[in-house]
Amino acid sequence: CRRLSYVEEIMQKDFLEIGKVVNIHGLRGDVKIQPWCDSAEFLCAFDTLYRADGTPMSVEAARVHKGMAVVRFAGFSTPEQAESLRNTVLYMNRDDVELEEGTYFIRDLIGLQVVDADTGAVYGRLEEVLETGANDVYTIRTPDGKQLLFPAIGDVVIETDPEQGIMRIRPLEGLFEDAD
Known part of the structure; x- marks a missing residue:
């Protein structure tokens, strides 16, 4: 290395x-x-x-x-x-850019550990940000290698803390049910 x-x-x-x-x-x-x-x-x-x-x-x-x-x-x-x-x-x-509150550089989101805001269960690491037009879609890679997608909207993303390396989410009902 x-x-x-x-x-x-x-x-x-x-x-x-x-x-x-x-x-x-x-x-x-x-x-x-x-x-x-x-x-x-x-x-x-x-x-x-x-x-x-x-x-x-x-x-x-x-x-x-x-x-x-x-x-x-x-x-x-x-x-x-x-x-x-x-x-x-x-x-x-x-340092030449002042971001609005609640906005982040994509580079700062990649690698964040994504956890359930209510239970603390770990979903995985944020792997990719897909820019779809209406809203971004985040891709997570689970510990067992599965890929999960969720919308980057306020109803789902509860907290983003790049300094702590964590994102807390509250998945919409049924969002991850097909991932099992």
Whole structure:
């Protein structure tokens, strides 16, 4: 098992992947970024993005074009300079975003132990968040390897505590009956 460097530890804790440079755009050094976040608009709101090694990249201009973020970084003013960024994964500093109460980064939810709010019974670990449009759906992997799904709605998710590594839920009647 490889030990993480100090920079890698900081990047995993404080920074989240936000997108990937997929192409250049135009002649002024702009790049197209495929957003790996809620939207291209969200990505365009940042003044600084980061490379995987923690190097900050100052955003001079950003706009949305056909669902992609088109960004010009300081120091990149030609297509050749922009080309050097192709396939670069970009990160945001989580401290640059203030989340509303009760909202979390998906990364902070993955791995939470999911327990019954009333009985304390352990259902398993949250494995995946499916974005369905109406509401998210959470996937749990049970200790015996089964997969359970439940809606991320207030009637089901009673408490989410990433600091303690736990999510308390109250399943709707019959929700997990077919899982037995």
